[in-house]
Amino acid sequence: MTLESESHPVTSKPLKPRTIRPIAASSIYGIAFTEDILLAIDPRNGYLFQVDPFTNNTTIINAHHWDDFIGATGLAIADDTLWFTTRENVYFCSVSREENTLSLNYPPQLFTRLSYPVNGVAVHEGAVYVTCQKSGDIYIFNRDNGKEITRLYAPGIGTQNITIKDEHLWLSDTLEQTIYCLDRATGKVIFSVLTPFEFPTGLAFHRCQQTGKDTLYVAYTFPEPYIRDNPNAEPNYELQYRDRTFIHPLYFRFYPEKNYALSNGYLLEMSYVEELEPLDPVQLKDVEWRIGLPADTDRQKVRTVEAIGLPFTEEVHGEGQRIAVFKFDQLTHNERYIFGWRAIIEVWSIKYRINPRECENLPELPPEYGERYLVDNDDLAMDTEIIRKAAEEAIGRETNFLRKMYSIRNYVYDRLSYGIKPHIDSPDIALKRGVGSCGEYLGVLLALSRLNGIACRTVGRYKCPGHPLMHNIPLAPDYNHVWMEFYLPGFGWLPMESNPDDVIEGGPYPTRFFMGLAWYHAEMAKDVPFERLFSEGVQVNKEQVSIGDLAINHVQFTILDELDPNDD
Template identity: 75%
Template sequence: MIPDLTTSTSLKNQLSAKTIRPIAATSIHGIAFRGDAMLAIDAKNGYLLEIDPSTNNTKILNPQHWQDFVGATGLAVAGDVLWFATEESVYFCSLVEGDFTPQLFVRLSYPANGVAVWESTVYVTCQKTGDILVFSRETGKQITRFYAPGIGVENLTVKGEELWVSDTLEQTVYCLDRATGKVIFSVLTPFESPTGLTFYIDPETGKEALYVAYSHWEPYIRDNPNAEPERELQYRDRTFIHPLHFHYYPDKRYALSNGYLVEMSYVEELAPLDPIELNNLEWRIALPAETPRQKVRKIEAIGLPFTEEIRDGQRVAVFKFDKLTDRDRHIFGWKALLEVWSIKYRLKPKDCEDLPELPEEFQSRYLVDNDDLAMDTDIIRRAAVEAIGRETNLLRKMYSIRNYVYDRLSYGIKPHIDTPDIALRRGVGSCGEYLGVLLALSRLNGIACRTVGRYKCPPYPLQRGVPLEPDYNHVWMEFYLPGFGWLPMESNPDDMVEGGPYPTRFFMGLAWYHAEMAKGIPFETLTSEGVLVPKEKVSIGELAINHVQFTLLEELEPEEG
């Protein structure tokens, strides 16, 4: 029996949290609710859309005035008045009359990106100046301005005493104090390029939801019968609206957002390239870790059984072979059921004043060159001094080191990892080489840090139940803040704007698609007759083929408390 979609209250509540895909929309920039109807601006076509969130049914409200809305990047609704931003101007029009003839509110010297209205105050974002401008609704005069929290195109909405801002490049939503513009906390979005946001309170349940719009291009393979070959790479617009689930833990100084239940498997297929014989072999593979943003529900063996050991606080699977030769064939590894969330810490430089001393065991382990970091070379020592200048605050030092490395390296994939001195001199590096330079400069400046990895799930959270295979492994880092603990920092993904300014989305933050394991320890090692087998003698990459898969099972919401 087909359920009645129009009368099922429980189903309506379920649909209120689903992905909304407005029909015929190409590039949504700005969303707002008016009653139960969602309004959205399609910047490419100039459509002001009215959307039913439960059915995706879509209506164009401005069929005669769509030209006036082309290029609009902001939208707000205050009572019966619609506000939007386009080019250098902010306009308003009446929703009651349905005329939609724009009336000028204010014109800026630079493009206006987002607009929000609260009683007698109008907030406007401007990427060019890096500000949130505050105007009087009655006079149109500027009252004050706040620093914009990110570097991309920003949209915004108001909720009580809070100003909420989305940023396209930062992949972040910020919660600001509406009176001062100070950031209270921020959360990472599960998709790239957020272009609008709005809150909605279900009148039946009283449950509040934050919806975020996304708009960008995606590549796809087009079947073109007139081309040779028939299949060709093309790009198309991709836009949709998705609820942003989050929870801020002020006592822990971080916020979690949109989590996923993920099945991850790591398997080695034994297929040696050269003749080999290893006796009493122990093959160790790190297991997923328990962290504030990652929980392990279950781990089981694949192919062959393993024993588990703890190394430096990390779980490691140990596979044992009496004898392993080039004639043997096995598959072995593990499968884990993981809960993963995005995490973003909120710490400021003033929180890093008068820090306690770094524990002695950390000094002997995380401030030394124990991984071919070339910390004794002139180029690395000189860079360590240049990177921080006269800075003494630990958080500012770490931020300065990151930006220094981003200024001097460009991303490029190589078949092997060179030492930091070579990578810095060359000016091009993989994630591992970025990491090596970051570790070397940080440790020389007294900042304890370690390698973290190992894989990233392909970032397609709408592809549920389909095995996803990453193209590469990945490493990033954690730096230690005495008195607080370890903080994450990506190695290279934020190096996306030539010469800066650089996003800070992954500075003290990680996206949901990171699978954490091997914190400060090797991910995979071989021991024969109780002795560690050096890479120069036996390369794991020449012994076996690794198979890594992620399957997204369901979306999760962070727990309160």
């Protein structure tokens, strides 16, 4: 009797790309494919892995020379020659193949040495491409004599790896959480996409021999927090960190006519439910409890919505924002209900690509937008001296629309640090204090933008916990979240995160979420408050009855599947 068959995962090659987990790897940086063999660098241990991408079967092919690869980050293979980078050096050595096993012919030869540490390497025909974070350049060398041909500007601010496919350069950036597609001749960024995980450290294309389809694989390396059961400690549960590294397919689709690209999407089940449990005596008559529903946007599609606990009617407000309306004859402190909604939604990472030069001669802002999105209609303290002065300082002499918005963002990041408080203060107080939550970052951004003639609005409301490999497991967010959209005349509304890009004290700041959103954002409050309470036709304000004092909300996400934007 045998345990293997044609359908057994060990003996058959799956047609669908899968997550690759090299055995014993503590970190993965440079990766490269040669047919169905994956090569991967572990710079921490100096291992050069040969990995079967279908089974994770892993071999160390530099078993006797691992110390030569400690600190290596870049990897490429071309014409039976292996290229790698370590410290300031670029090396190469020949590769031998016996059946499905590769071996290196030692010793490696020095190709070139730079003044700064180098990161990634790629080889195409007679040219060798090398990335360097310190200088911010892509160096191009003559493969035959090692002489520098030219340099290209490297976008982003993190450690970058590089690969080449046809006429395009592809760069991964650790801090930007981004893959850039560049024209190989000019270095111009054609488009960029966000990765589903943070800290992408390497990338390579693989062509499936069965389908002929190319898949871009991206390596990730980061520390993961976890709860460790330590029998020698009291209490025995303690917070620890462990290395997390793997290689995952990146799905993407560029829409040049719409100026954006989508990448790895996820099918989510999301539920929002209120549990009525008043803290104080209350009696309300003829009650309408309104809760925002997920919206249809460029990066989010609603498949289904259904009621939980009690039925609701649906209204549409503003630019298509759907609202669930729950009706009660009366609400008192003696009653108990649960009510809300469950939705199945598709969510994608999105990154818009618009250059400042395209924003030189913009059309006028529609008058109705000025009346709604250039005024202080949300306690923005736009008439205070500190906010007016900040609005002037933020843009200086800048006149370009997009650069003004970028300057305002950086100004706010320079002056605020992230912190959570029980309540949200107005922008003038937050700016004086120098610490703010996402809502306070947003308030300052809105105030400074509107004073500079940039129409903008609040959007949100929740983020799915960012664990895209945890399918069919209930996930609960710790907090709600809000971010911003600004209106670019002639283009439309563009997203911008309130605070997550403020990760480096004093900058430079990533631009991953400037005109971009990650897959885990759930959009459900555009142009209207997310949740409102009405009694006898009049909105109930917080001083009368607070929704937070009336009910406990329960928010839950479940990741059902991963989606490819090319699957129509």
